[in-house]
Amino acid sequence: FDEIEKAHPEVFNILLQILDNGRLTDSKGRTVNFKNTIVIMTSNVGSEFIRKMSRLGFSTSEKAETKDLKSKIMDSLRASFRPEFLNRIDEIVVFNPLSKQDIQKIVELQLKNIALRLQPRGIKLEVSASAKKILGEEGFDPNFGARPLKRLIQRLIIDPLSEKALEGKFKDGGRAVVSGNRGKIEVKA
Known part of the structure; x- marks a missing residue:
């Protein structure tokens, strides 16, 4: 609940x-x-x-x-x-807010999940350190946890990857490259 x-x-x-x-x-x-x-x-x-x-x-x-x-x-x-x-609750656990380091770890986990989703088509996901940094910085909001990060990854990576796949830009066995430059994320097939 x-x-x-x-x-x-x-x-x-x-x-x-x-x-x-x-x-x-x-x-x-x-x-x-x-x-x-x-x-x-x-x-x-x-x-x-x-x-x-x-x-x-x-x-x-x-x-x-x-x-x-x-x-x-x-x-x-x-x-x-x-x-x-x-009185009927056995345990109350207090969670601390996520730190910037926690968000960076979540960035890595989310990117691994995307890579796993691309594997069946033989597409390799490559994400630059600068792109990961941008995602961690823009996705960090101590008041809302990891939800903003999830939406950011959807908007900046998953949606563009899906569009490129629908346009036929990915070949089986190809690669998807996500890079970060001047605070912007770019996705290439």
């Missing part, structure tokens, strides 16, 4: 049933077994404290170990969710 704080109040009643009894019964009396199920929920409640600490220059490891931060986040959660709901 992503961004659980935005859920309708009835969703919380359903979740209480799942988390408390390990099963869910619908209006027709049918029961769904949720035993041995891991329920993962995300929330942005309290994320303003993480962003604030990040702007103040705390390192990731310091933020993760700060009891004050976790305490403030727990206070926010208590203010946002009913006690009976929070």
Whole structure:
């Protein structure tokens, strides 16, 4: 359940049933077994404290170990969710914002995924260091995580690759070259 704080109040009643009894019964009396199920929920409640600490220059490891931060986040959660709901949650994990280094690693992973998608046609993907740097810089937004990077890669690399493929510019066994020059990404067949 992503961004659980935005859920309708009835969703919380359903979740209480799942988390408390390990099963869910619908209006027709049918029961769904949720035993041995891991329920993962995300929330942005309290994320303003993480962003604030990040702007103040705390390192990731310091933020993760700060009891004050976790305490403030727990206070926010208590203010946002009913006690009976929070009481049924076994673990609350606080994630740190992504750093520029994290985004660069995600750039590498996304590019590997693109390369794997091109492999069946025998097309080799070559990406310059400058292109990777541009993607990492333009795709970095500490407030929104990796989503802007994913959209950027779609717009600057995947869409142009698709257009060139539709135009017949790629030959099986060929290569796709992605380069960066003066802050711009260029894709060549």
